[in-house]
Amino acid sequence: MQEPTFLILTALADGPLHGYAVIEEVARISDGRVKLRAGTLYAALDRLRGDGLIAVHREEVVQTRLRRYYELTAAGAGRLATEVDRMRHHARVAGQRLRRLSPDLTGGMA
Amino acid sequence: MTILEHRYRRLLALYPRRHRERYEDEMLAVLMADSPPGRTRPGLAATADLVFHALRQRLLPTAGGAPAGPWRDAATLVALLAAIALPLVGLRGVLAVAVSGSGVHAVTPYDAVAVGLELGWLVVLLLALTGVRQASATLAGLLTAGAAVWLVAEYLRGPVYVDYASAFYAWYAAASAWIVALGIVATVGLVVGAPVRGVAASIGVGRMTAVVVASAAAILAANAYQLGLFGDRYRSFMALHEHTVLGDAARLLPYAGVLVVCGLALWRRAVPGALPRALALLVPVMVMRGYAATALDYWGWAVPSAALAAAGWIGLLAVPLLAFAVALVAVRVLGRRGGATVPVERA
Numbered sequence: 154m155q156e157p158t159f160l161i162l163t164a165l166a167d168g169p170l171h172g173y174a175v176i177e178e179v180a181r182i183s184d185g186r187v188k189l190r191a192g193t194l195y196a197a198l199d200r201l202r203g204d205g206l207i208a209v210h211r212e213e214v215v216q217t218r219l220r221r222y223y224e225l226t227a228a229g230a231g232r233l234a235t236e237v238d239r240m241r242h243h244a245r246v247a248g249q250r251l252r253r254l255s256p257d258l259t260g261g262m263a
Numbered sequence: 264m265t266i267l268e269h270r271y272r273r274l275l276a277l278y279p280r281r282h283r284e285r286y287e288d289e290m291l292a293v294l295m296a297d298s299p300p301g302r303t304r305p306g307l308a309a310t311a312d313l314v315f316h317a318l319r320q321r322l323l324p325t326a327g328g329a330p331a332g333p334w335r336d337a338a339t340l341v342a343l344l345a346a347i348a349l350p351l352v353g354l355r356g357v358l359a360v361a362v363s364g365s366g367v368h369a370v371t372p373y374d375a376v377a378v379g380l381e382l383g384w385l386v387v388l389l390l391a392l393t394g395v396r397q398a399s400a401t402l403a404g405l406l407t408a409g410a411a412v413w414l415v416a417e418y419l420r421g422p423v424y425v426d427y428a429s430a431f432y433a434w435y436a437a438a439s440a441w442i443v444a445l446g447i448v449a450t451v452g453l454v455v456g457a458p459v460r461g462v463a464a465s466i467g468v469g470r471m472t473a474v475v476v477a478s479a480a481a482i483l484a485a486n487a488y489q490l491g492l493f494g495d496r497y498r499s500f501m502a503l504h505e506h507t508v509l510g511d512a513a514r515l516l517p518y519a520g521v522l523v524v525c526g527l528a529l530w531r532r533a534v535p536g537a538l539p540r541a542l543a544l545l546v547p548v549m550v551m552r553g554y555a556a557t558a559l560d561y562w563g564w565a566v567p568s569a570a571l572a573a574a575g576w577i578g579l580l581a582v583p584l585l586a587f588a589v590a591l592v593a594v595r596v597l598g599r600r601g602g603a604t605v606p607v608e609r610a
Contacts, residue, residue: 172293190309191293192316193397195286218292 154236160187161197162206162225162233169210169224172198198223206232266303268295274305277317311401315454322455335457337540342403342452343459344545345445346388352442353381380409381442387449391459400453407446414439437579441552444583448544539597543590547583554582 157179164170164178175198176189189197201207206229210222225233264272271294275287294309305313357378383406390399418436456462 172289173296176293176297190312191290191297192309192312194293195282195290196316196319199282199286218295219288220292221289 154232157187157189157193158197158201159233159236161189161194161201162229162236165207165223165225166230166233169222171213171220171222175223201229205229267298267305270303270305271295274310274313274317277314277321279317279321282317282320311397314404315397315400318451318454322451333536333540335455336462336537337456337544338452339456339459339462340452340537340541341544342449342456343388343391343462344541345449345452346384346391346403349381349384349442349445349449350388353378353384376413377410377439380406380413384449387453391453394458394460396453396459399459400450403446403450403453407443407450410439410446411443414443437575438555440555440579441548444551445548448548452544536594536598539594543587543594546590547587550586551579551583555579 160179160182161175163182164175167178170178172191172194176194179187179189198207202209202223205226207223208226210224212222213220268291271291272287275283275290278287294305297309298305383402387399387403387406390396390402414436417432417439420432453459
């Protein structure tokens with residue numbers, strides 16, 4: 154799973170969000186490192202919708218502008234959980250090996 | 264509707280209808296919310312992002328979700344090869360000027376621009392290999408557009424078809440058209456192709472590097488020889504401007520050699536069926552190059568007839584397209600003979 158996709162699913166794990174809120178939330182989760190643009194965001198949302206990982210929650214019109222809220226589906230939550238397990242496993246192995254290599258290198262790790 | 268909103272809508276119009284019907288209003292709201300107050304023009308990054316994804320949606324209706332099939336791998340391979348070949352063409356220009364010396368081949372701003380546009384592909388290659396796909400595709404598009412503008416400017420430099428001197432520019436433009444064609448094929452490859460890193464990873468970084476170095480060495484060595492780097496300078500000037508069927512066949516040999524080297528190096532590593540498809544994508548470019556150099560020789564452009572000139576340009580487009588159609592049929596026939604080429608899902 155690519156990083157933007159992972160971050161979008163993570164953003165929606167906290168509850169339904171509209172497009173611009175997803176951009177803000179992804180920036181917050183990644184400490185400002187990932188700044189999604191509209192074209193990238195909607196390419197990902199369209200794909201995730203097609204794969205059944207997210208769904209439209211509701212639509213609102215705010216100051217004449219359309220806001221569509223997206224939510225994580227059960228399949229999306231499952232996919233995110235699998236990805237988290239995979240990343241956790243990789244991080245654990247990397248941490249163990251780093252500790253063997255040099256205990257100093259794992260200074261910031263739990 | 265504000266000016267900014269109007270401009271965003273024009274960009275969103277690049278998306279296919281299905282996508283616009285679903286997301287246009289929503290995307291417009293996001294774009295407006297993401298724009299600082301007082302802005303009247305879409306930013307460069309936002310524009311590049313929209314153009315890139317609109318093209319992807321048009322060219323790949325299931326953009327992103329599609330499996331990495333052999334055509335998408337082939338498109339990426341071709342983009343990589345083009346990004347290697349075009350800087351070498353630019354380097355050939357630098358070599359040509361170096362060996363021609365002063366007087367014989369005066370360096371004009373046109374030459375400098377052409378060489379710059381070709382060397383710029385080195386940056387495209389670096390961006391593509393580091394995984395910055397959108398930036399590499401955007402730069403590739405800009406360089407291709409620049410080359411197309413250069414071509415038209417070159418064509419219009421003199422009163423065309425009046426005498427031999429002006430005919431030279433027309434010939435030169437026709438002979439350079441393949442660079443624009445290769446740029447278009449490579450740009451489309453970067454937009455719709457399989458992720459460069461995935462293709463590079465499946466082939467192996469060492470193998471990829473070997474292919475790049477071998478291609479560069481073969482093309483440079485051939486050019487150095489053709490330009491008479493080690494010999495008489497007048498001959499090297501003539502080598503640049505003389506075209507014969509045999510001479511051009513010989514000129515294409517190193518490129519064919521590079522293709523064989525790449526083929527052998529990538530064989531069985533690339534997704535099954537990617538290589539013949541990559542060749543098929545390169546066929547129209549190679550045919551355009553060969554056709555311009557042989558059928559449309561320099562003197563042929565000195566005809567005082569607009570009709571004959573138009574026929575020349577139509578041929579320059581139609582012959583490569585015809586060759587591409589033949590190549591597509593060949594890929595299909597080979598695919599049937601060699602068994603199924605099943606698209607491989609790449610994580």
